Amino acid sequence: MLGKLSARLRYAGKRLFLNCNATSADFKHVRLIHFTYFPSNGRNVVGETQKLNMYQAINHGLALALENDPRTVIFGEDVAFGGVFRCTMDLKNRFGAARVFNTPLCEQGIVGFGIGLANMGVTAIAEIQFADYIFPAFDQLVNEAAKMRYRSGGMFDCGKLTVRAPCGAVGHGGLYHSQSPEAYFAHTPGLKIVVPRGATHAKGLLLSCIDEPDPCIMFEPKVLYRTAIDEVPLERYKIEIGKAEIVREGDAVTLVGWGTQVHVLLEVADLVREQLDVSCEVIDLISILPWDAELVCESARKTGRLVIAHEAPMTNGFGAEIAATVQAECFLHLEAPVRRVTGWDCPFPHIFEQFYLPDKWRCFAAVRDILNY
Amino acid sequence: MIASNLLRKLTHLQRVLLQIKKYGTAVDKPQFLGINSIFTNDIQFVNKDNYGSIPIYRIFESSGNVKLPDDKKLDNAYLLNMYRDMVTISIMDKIMYESHRQGRISFYMTNTGEEAVQIGSAAALTPEDTVYAQYRETGVLLHRGYPLIKFMNQCYGNCEDDGKGRQMPVHYGSKEFNFVTISSPLTTQLPQAVGAAYALKLDKKDACVACYFGEGAASEGDAHAAFNFAATLSCPVIFFCRNNGYAISTSAVEQFKGDGIAAKGPAYGIDTIRVDGNDVLAMYYATKSARDFCIKQQKPVLIEAMTYRLGHHSTSDDSTVYRSTEEIAQWSTYAPLARFRDYLESLGVWCQEREQELLNSTRKEILRVLAEAEKKLKPHWKELFTDVYKEIPDHVRKQVNLMEKHLEEFREHYPLDSFIHKK
Numbered sequence: 001m002l003g004k005l006s007a008r009l010r011y012a013g014k015r016l017f018l019n020c021n022a023t024s025a026d027f028k029h030v031r032l033i034h035f036t037y038f039p040s041n042g043r044n045v046v047g048e049t050q051k052l053n054m055y056q057a058i059n060h061g062l063a064l065a066l067e068n069d070p071r072t073v074i075f076g077e078d079v080a081f082g083g084v085f086r087c088t089m090d091l092k093n094r095f096g097a098a099r100v101f102n103t104p105l106c107e108q109g110i111v112g113f114g115i116g117l118a119n120m121g122v123t124a125i126a127e128i129q130f131a132d133y134i135f136p137a138f139d140q141l142v143n144e145a146a147k148m149r150y151r152s153g154g155m156f157d158c159g160k161l162t163v164r165a166p167c168g169a170v171g172h173g174g175l176y177h178s179q180s181p182e183a184y185f186a187h188t189p190g191l192k193i194v195v196p197r198g199a200t201h202a203k204g205l206l207l208s209c210i211d212e213p214d215p216c217i218m219f220e221p222k223v224l225y226r227t228a229i230d231e232v233p234l235e236r237y238k239i240e241i242g243k244a245e246i247v248r249e250g251d252a253v254t255l256v257g258w259g260t261q262v263h264v265l266l267e268v269a270d271l272v273r274e275q276l277d278v279s280c281e282v283i284d285l286i287s288i289l290p291w292d293a294e295l296v297c298e299s300a301r302k303t304g305r306l307v308i309a310h311e312a313p314m315t316n317g318f319g320a321e322i323a324a325t326v327q328a329e330c331f332l333h334l335e336a337p338v339r340r341v342t343g344w345d346c347p348f349p350h351i352f353e354q355f356y357l358p359d360k361w362r363c364f365a366a367v368r369d370i371l372n373y
Numbered sequence: 374m375i376a377s378n379l380l381r382k383l384t385h386l387q388r389v390l391l392q393i394k395k396y397g398t399a400v401d402k403p404q405f406l407g408i409n410s411i412f413t414n415d416i417q418f419v420n421k422d423n424y425g426s427i428p429i430y431r432i433f434e435s436s437g438n439v440k441l442p443d444d445k446k447l448d449n450a451y452l453l454n455m456y457r458d459m460v461t462i463s464i465m466d467k468i469m470y471e472s473h474r475q476g477r478i479s480f481y482m483t484n485t486g487e488e489a490v491q492i493g494s495a496a497a498l499t500p501e502d503t504v505y506a507q508y509r510e511t512g513v514l515l516h517r518g519y520p521l522i523k524f525m526n527q528c529y530g531n532c533e534d535d536g537k538g539r540q541m542p543v544h545y546g547s548k549e550f551n552f553v554t555i556s557s558p559l560t561t562q563l564p565q566a567v568g569a570a571y572a573l574k575l576d577k578k579d580a581c582v583a584c585y586f587g588e589g590a591a592s593e594g595d596a597h598a599a600f601n602f603a604a605t606l607s608c609p610v611i612f613f614c615r616n617n618g619y620a621i622s623t624s625a626v627e628q629f630k631g632d633g634i635a636a637k638g639p640a641y642g643i644d645t646i647r648v649d650g651n652d653v654l655a656m657y658y659a660t661k662s663a664r665d666f667c668i669k670q671q672k673p674v675l676i677e678a679m680t681y682r683l684g685h686h687s688t689s690d691d692s693t694v695y696r697s698t699e700e701i702a703q704w705s706t707y708a709p710l711a712r713f714r715d716y717l718e719s720l721g722v723w724c725q726e727r728e729q730e731l732l733n734s735t736r737k738e739i740l741r742v743l744a745e746a747e748k749k750l751k752p753h754w755k756e757l758f759t760d761v762y763k764e765i766p767d768h769v770r771k772q773v774n775l776m777e778k779h780l781e782e783f784r785e786h787y788p789l790d791s792f793i794h795k796k
Contacts, residue, residue, distance in 0.1 A: 071575065098575065104605055109564045109598030113606075116568020116582075119553060120503070122575060124568070136594070143558045144565070152546050152554035153537040154760045189761045189769075213763035242766065290766040 033171060033223060034359050035263040038247075039230050040200045049231040054224045057199035057232045058087045058164075061206040062125065064236050066095045069123055072210075074100045076110055076127030084129060085166055085225050111137035111163060115145050115215075118158035123210060131167035131219055132176040138184070145215040146190030159213035164206070166222035167195070168260055169311055169357055173222075174350040180259070180312040180343075182219055186289045186321065192216040192241055193288040195259040198228035201286065204239030212241060221259040244292035246299065250279030253305040253367050256296055256322060258285040261309050261358065268363040275364075276371060288318055296322060297329045304335035305370050309358045314342040336373035339366045427635045429679055430659055431649035433712050439719070442658050449722045455496050455516070455653060456717060457731065459488040459710055462512045464735050465521070466684070468743060469528065469542075473688040477747065478528045480542045484511050486651070486683030489709030490615050492516050493656025494583065494676075497664060501580035503573070504552045505566040507559065508543055509615065510585045517550040521739060525746030532752045532793050537760070559590040563599030563612070567673075570608035574671055581609040581667050588677075589620020591634045600641040603673035611663045612643075612675045615650065617682035622695040638675035650678030651709040654716075683708065753793045754780075 052060065066072050074088060080102045082089035092100040103110050110126050117124035128134045134141070141163070149157035169178050185193050192214050196202035202220060209216035247262060248269055255265040262284045269280035281299050285291055300306045306326055308319040319340040326338055341358040349356055403410050433439055466483035473481045484491065491512030498504070504513055511524070523535065527545050530538030536546060536554065546554025553562070553569075566584035573580055590596065591614055603610050614634040618625050631637070638645025644666065648659045656678060663674040681704040685692045692701075717723035758765060758773045765773070780787060 071572075073571075073575070101606070104598075104601045106598045106601065108595055109567075109602045112561060112564025112595060112598060113568035113571070113602055116505075116565035116570070117572050118568075119565065120569050120572035120576075122572045139558060140561060140564070140595075144556065144561050147556070148554075149763070150760045151536065151540050151544070151556060153535050153539065155535055155546055155548040156554050157763070159763060192762075290768055293768065 033227060034169070034354065034357055035260060036267055037198070037224070037227050037229070038263050038266045039228075040198050040247075047233055047235045049233050051229055052199050052232040053226050054196070054199040054202045054220070054228040055086045055226065057203040057230070058206055058220065059089055059091070060232065060234070061203040061210075062088060062091060063094065064207065065123065065125065065210050066091065066099060068236070071121065072099065072123040072125065073117065074125045074127070075103050075113070077105055077129045078102060079127050083127065085222060087164070087220075087225075088127070107133055107136040108140055111140040111145065111161075114161045114163065115140060115148070115158045118161040118215070119148075119156055121160065123160045124158075124162070125210065126161065126163045128163060128165040130177055130179075130222075131165040131181050132179040134163075134165050134181060134217075137163075141185065141191065141215075141217070142188045146188045148190075149214075150190060157213070158215050160210075161215040162206070162209040162212075163215075163217045165217065165219055166225070167219035168221040168223060169348070169353060170223045171353065172350065173348070173353075175347045177222075178311075178348040178353075180219070180310065182258075182288045183312055183316060183318045183321075185217055186291075186318050188289075190214070191289060193219070194241055194286060195219045195221065195288060196224075196286070197221075197259055197262040197284050198224060199230040199232050201239055201284075202228075203232055204237050205241070205286070207236060208238040208241050211238065216241070219259070223260055239286070242287045242290045242292060244286055244295045245284045246281060246295070247284050248280070248282040250281035251303055252278035252280060253307060253371065254281045254283060254296070254299040254303045255307050255309065255363070255367070256283045256285055257309045258288065259311075261311060264358070264360050264363060265309060267360045268367060271360060271364050272367050276368060278371065280367065285322075291318075291322070293322075293325050293329070297326055300326050300330045301333040304333050305373075306334070306338045307341060307363065307366050307370065308338065309341040309363050309366075311343050311357060313345045314340055315345050317342050336370040339370055341366045421632045421636065426632045427645070427647045427677075429647050429649050430655050431652045432654040432658065433649075433652045433716060437715065437719075439654070439716055441654070444658065444661070447654075447657070449720065451496070452717060452720075453722060455492050455657075456713055456723070457735075458512060458516045459492050459653070459713065460731055461521075461735050461739075462488050462491070462515060463710060464732065465511070465524065465739050468736070468739050470684075470688065472528075472743065478542050480688055481528065482508055482543045482687045483684035484509055486681050486704065486708060487615055487617060488512055489653035489656055489713065490613070490650040490678040490680055493653040494613055494660040494678075497657050497660035498583055499580065500551060501578065502551065502664070503566075503569050503580070503582045505562040505569070505582065505584040506552065506555055507562065507586045507590060507615075508555050508557075509587070511543065511545070513583075513585070514545055514547065514550060514552050517547075517552060519545070519547055519550050519552070522742040522745060523547070525742050526749070529746045529749070530751060531746055531749035533746075533749055534752070537756045538752050539756075560586060560593035560595040560599075562586070563590075563595050564602060566610050566612075567599050567603045567606070567608050570603065570610035570673070571606055573609055574607070579668060581611055581664055583611050583613060585613045585615065587620060588614055588616040588618075588625055588634055589623060589628055591637070592620075592628055600637065600643060600673075600675070604642040607671050608673055609667045609671050610673045611660065611667055612673065613660075614675065614677045615680060616677050617650075617680045619682050619686070619692070619696070621686045621690060622692070624696075633677055633679075635675065635677035638677075643673050643675045645675040645677070647677045647679060650680030651707050651712060653709055653713050680709075681707070751792045753795075754787075754789070 114124040114126040323338040495516035528542035570582040
């Protein structure tokens, strides 16, 4: 059954309009992706696994959620036919049009509607087609979803709301198909925010968000939908929100990132090992709010050096929060200033994307500089 | 297997044939998706003058006549109960408004002139119906049975406020009475109400959602979102627009140019009615029909209640700056309370003596609970940190500890005596 589904998904995937895998190299106007994917296999899960890319893993997670609780619904723009990124493929056929349905094209409506469902105890999984278009729903998320439990003294909440939104660079997304808006939301007490770095994490985090008693936003780096292929456990499993993960151990510099950037940093660690002969500790933050300050600080105290990298612009990006916390908590252990390697303080450009992104060379340069500090 | 394949091919063929028929050019009928119309050779712009304004449904005629609908008459106890609640809100408003003037509470918003909209509609709902309100719907909550003391607890933010003193006064809410906690951002509750109504439909409940908002709020984008979602997703929700002529100082004339809010309803495919909001029975019967319709059809209804905001917008507003006292005085003569009282007197169930008795006893009771609410301590300061999330996360826990330490050292600079000490 699952094999058949996966075959259908693969077929559908071939028609995905955003060509961002190796075959896109055939077309000169679409450049190669800026990172190498490091699969995340061998999680401590017993049972069967299957090779799935990230959209397939999300599709698995969504199907499990719908199977698990009949009071679960999925909605958003174009989700009924499978979604523009194929994450909701076949779900309408399997679970019915009352549970998987299109909404009118209106983001504030989608999130407001989801809050109402969650108020009534229905598990609401809303999709915002691109994170770039989440801003019309900013009011509903920040003033309403985040504050509902607090302002009602715990009488009402919308903890059963999960918002999924594709985010991040994709090679040619320009201003409105590339943004990483996590920092805007990280300033909002009451929300929980996660970013997966691949298929395994996407499924586990999605299932966590759905079960979490607080409203959650999962920003899914869209460039990973097809490039991120893991051996994904088929059973139900969760990845804890609020916990970061050491993806590679090291002792000279701590590198912190999330989403696609983790893969860039893993490559940077290889480069540093090769060219400077020291080891980097690479941390996937995973959870932006609440974030795992303890793990990051512990690593920073060990290595004495920290580089934070994210695609979003630098000023007031989430890197600033990490840097401020680490300098407060690890002041006596730091051997060099904390460095942030981020997108520039500009809108996300179209043809200049390669010059905009905090790619491995910019990250490598930062590591080299703080090692020489 | 073969049979099912054959069947699939047949349905496919059928669909192809249908599409040929649907998109054939031989017929001179428009075939644009989603539009059912005709072609015309005339250039004619459509505007609100092409058709009559939506009429205003009423029961209390100006001549003093009462034309009740065919549904049987409401019994006297029911009517008196509605009247009593209308009087209670008006007295509570006066006392609370004064309390603000005396600096005893920080803020208040009265309901003067809109008592009939609130009580008339609330009386036609059942306790199973979920209410989403804006802020001028105190009467709805009162008529559901919310005790007077709880209104006061909220306005004072004392330790018995269900909301734990976190929101400004009049931001009431009650799980028990199915009244979702009010928030200040206008219109955000509308798409939420639609989502809640979808949940009722999913659960096949014999109930609907009642969602209140003002005509000013109807200009927000969320109103558009909600109307469109409610219609396209077929949700059992009643939208109650209180069109009271003003959004703070902005008159309805500056708020919209069409035929009010009601005219928007049919444009979204929503069954709509405009009602005299100063006529409590008209509100009752319109709501009752709307409720029956929207539960049976699983569709939304829009009710535009025409009324007038007799009081100031809030305690932070002096409305005589932007409207004349003559205008206010003129509307006072149509005040819903007086009209309802006339009707009750015509039935022989009400008189001046009973009126005075009700006024006195209500006033006394409200003053009593007000004093009671005022005496209670505020919640423990640590309630500042709870309910942000279901569980307090580590980073917030650290901040609780920081504040605790700070208070140990600087306690005399904080009003800790007015707050509960033990937790």
